[in-house]
Amino acid sequence: MSSVRKSFRLPTAQLGPDTVAIVTGAAEGLGKGFAECLLKKGAKGVCLSDINEPKGQETLRQLVAEFGQDRVMFVKCDVTSDSDMEATFSKTIEKFGRVNVMVNNAGLANEREPEICYNVNIMGLTRGTFTAIKYMSPDNGGNGGKIINIASMAGLWPIYLMPVYSASKHAVIGFTKSLAADPQFASKGITFSILCPGFVNTRIQEKARPQESDLRKMMKLQARLGVIEISQVQDAFLQLLLDESWSGKVMLVSKQDGIKSAL
Numbered sequence: 001m002s003s004v005r006k007s008f009r010l011p012t013a014q015l016g017p018d019t020v021a022i023v024t025g026a027a028e029g030l031g032k033g034f035a036e037c038l039l040k041k042g043a044k045g046v047c048l049s050d051i052n053e054p055k056g057q058e059t060l061r062q063l064v065a066e067f068g069q070d071r072v073m074f075v076k077c078d079v080t081s082d083s084d085m086e087a088t089f090s091k092t093i094e095k096f097g098r099v100n101v102m103v104n105n106a107g108l109a110n111e112r113e114p115e116i117c118y119n120v121n122i123m124g125l126t127r128g129t130f131t132a133i134k135y136m137s138p139d140n141g142g143n144g145g146k147i148i149n150i151a152s153m154a155g156l157w158p159i160y161l162m163p164v165y166s167a168s169k170h171a172v173i174g175f176t177k178s179l180a181a182d183p184q185f186a187s188k189g190i191t192f193s194i195l196c197p198g199f200v201n202t203r204i205q206e207k208a209r210p211q212e213s214d215l216r217k218m219m220k221l222q223a224r225l226g227v228i229e230i231s232q233v234q235d236a237f238l239q240l241l242l243d244e245s246w247s248g249k250v251m252l253v254s255k256q257d258g259i260k261s262a263l
Helices: 029-040 053-067 082-096 114-136 163-180 183-187 212-225 230-242
Strands: 020-024 045-050 072-076 101-104 145-150 190-197 250-254 258-262
Touching: 020 029, 020 082, 020 114, 029 045, 029 053, 029 101, 029 230, 045 053, 045 082, 053 072, 072 082, 082 114, 101 114, 114 145, 114 163, 114 190, 145 163, 145 230, 163 190, 183 190, 190 230, 230 250, 230 258
Parallel strands: 020 045, 020 101, 045 072, 101 145, 145 190, 190 250
Antiparallel strands: 250 258
């Protein structure tokens, strides 16, 4: 693992005026945070995609109030559904004309029902990635783009308290690095990056339904490794998005290490 370490810092560059992004799992938490910073950095348009329509509409109202209705939209999307994913892209292109940034953020932790976890974290992300490739490809009228897949610190090391979740995030890293190594995508102007946050102050562990004894152990692990805020993950995300040197790489952002390359 690389020893390169960077402090949390907000990139000063702006996004191009034609930047149009889809963010899955954007109703709350990290996904909402990614959508906010895309808009603040000048994206032409952002599609909030989430299965939770009431929460998604609430977030839409908040962002419309700050950035205007011409720059943000919401589409209800179950990432395990081919038709929902296709509809998300077609509606985004209908409103904004293109998609050139895809943020596969939707994910969950569910140790008691592994199939649900894998369907969302692996198959949902795979579906989002391949659909993005389709619409970014010059063969389909696209002009390339960036695909950022959200993994986790749990995808870099074994987390024995959450083996199902950890396995799903290891899969995200292997899948994305394999695509990044394929020269056909570089020739089409499509790049891939992976963001691996450490423990973040969100509700994902709360929703994981761990055994009470495991929850206590998880809290101790969090206390030892530290918890970062969504704003710090936003800073790392923007570096992945704006700094071309991160293309094809894995970025870890954590309390202990700040921002550093991994694998």
